Amino acid sequence: MDDRESARSTRRRMPELPDVEIFKRYLDSTALHQPIRRTEVREEDLLRGVTPQKLARRLKGARLEAARRHGKFLLVRLDTGSWLVLHFGMTGFLRYFRDGGSDREPGHVRLLLHLENGWRLAYDCQRKLGEVGLADDADRFVQERGLGPDALEMGREEFLEALEGRRGMVKPTLMNQRILAGVGNVYSDEALFQARIDPRTSVAELDAAARRRLRDALRETLETAIAARVDPERFPDGYLLPRREEGASCPRGCGGRVERIVVSGRGAYRCPGCQGAG
DNA sequence: ACATTGACCTGAGAGC
DNA sequence: TGCTCTCAGGTCAATG
Numbered sequence: 103m104d105d106r107e108s109a110r111s112t113r114r115r116m117p118e119l120p121d122v123e124i125f126k127r128y129l130d131s132t133a134l135h136q137p138i139r140r141t142e143v144r145e146e147d148l149l150r151g152v153t154p155q156k157l158a159r160r161l162k163g164a165r166l167e168a169a170r171r172h173g174k175f176l177l178v179r180l181d182t183g184s185w186l187v188l189h190f191g192m193t194g195f196l197r198y199f200r201d202g203g204s205d206r207e208p209g210h211v212r213l214l215l216h217l218e219n220g221w222r223l224a225y226d227c228q229r230k231l232g233e234v235g236l237a238d239d240a241d242r243f244v245q246e247r248g249l250g251p252d253a254l255e256m257g258r259e260e261f262l263e264a265l266e267g268r269r270g271m272v273k274p275t276l277m278n279q280r281i282l283a284g285v286g287n288v289y290s291d292e293a294l295f296q297a298r299i300d301p302r303t304s305v306a307e308l309d310a311a312a313r314r315r316l317r318d319a320l321r322e323t324l325e326t327a328i329a330a331r332v333d334p335e336r337f338p339d340g341y342l343l344p345r346r347e348e349g350a351s352c353p354r355g356c357g358g359r360v361e362r363i364v365v366s367g368r369g370a371y372r373c374p375g376c377q378g379a380g
Numbered sequence: 381a382c383a384t385t386g387a388c389c390t391g392a393g394a395g396c
Numbered sequence: 397t398g399c400t401c402t403c404a405g406g407t408c409a410a411t412g
Contacts, residue, residue, distance in 0.1 A: 147388095147389095191389085192389085192390095193389090193390080210390090224381080227389095228389085228390060228391080229388090229389045229390050229391085230388080231388070231389060231390095249382050267381090268381085268382095269381070269382070270381075270383080271383090273384090274382090274383085294390050366383075367383095367384070367385075367386095368385080
């Protein structure tokens with residue numbers, strides 16, 4: 103990856119649920135079933151609850167059997183029964199490569215698994231806000247972390263239950279991983295744009311119809327992002343994500359201009375025409 | 381329960 | 397050209 107490519111992907115890649123789902127599919131189609139010959143920890147700071155020595159010992163000889171995603175976490179089951187836990191922070195991603203192949207080692211590798219077949223699986227995380235760890239059990243990990251239900255797996259009733267009694271602003275509520283897991287800054291904006299709800303609206307002010315609309319919009323948004331392989335250029339018309347910049351014309355064609363506001367300390371994009379005055 | 385602020389982290393881009 | 401400043405955002409902790 104050259105510098106320009108690196109810069110571009112840094113701008114675009116902010117791993118939320120759809121991004122991690124793509125990572126899961128990538129892992130499932132590349133690095134499974136090969137014994138791990140050696141584990142290289144290049145950045146100890148990203149390890150959580152485990153030393154480099156322990157991680158290497160637990161991975162040595164083990165095979166990655168299948169990946170599972172919960173919210174923004176990727177949990178990889180080993181044939182030994184334990185799980186490798188990966189969180190991608192803001193800038194993390196995976197790459198499967200070998201010497202002389204078309205893909206090369208990326209620029210900020212924090213963990214590198216050397217596999218028996220000569221290929222390597224890199225966990226790259228430029229800004230070190232990600233996390234690598236081990237878990238004995240995936241369900242218990244999710245519970246102990248206090249994660250809410252996965253945003254894509256939860257049913258309509260479960261979503262409505264999660265909002266019940268909430269009084270905070272809707273955007274930070276969607277982003278609260280304890281309430282539902284997987285939604286971050288970008289996709290909360292997108293779902294709210296699709297549902298035509300101002301991000302600053304209190305959940306308490308949303309009537310039943312608006313809550314259902316939000317739930318459907320969130321599901322639609324996440325599924326669309328995955329189908330587009332999180333590439334902004336592949337998103338269908340009418341999506342905000344490819345036009346997350348101040349002054350862009352409303353993707354829905356209402357004539358409004360996209361504006362940036364700050365909600366709960368985060369930059370939020372919305373269309374004043376479609377999403378009300380707030 | 382909820383809001384706010386700051387810390388963590390690195391690199392890009394702006395402004396001087 | 398090179399410096400300083402701000403910003404990006406996932407998560408956590410402290411404070412109101």
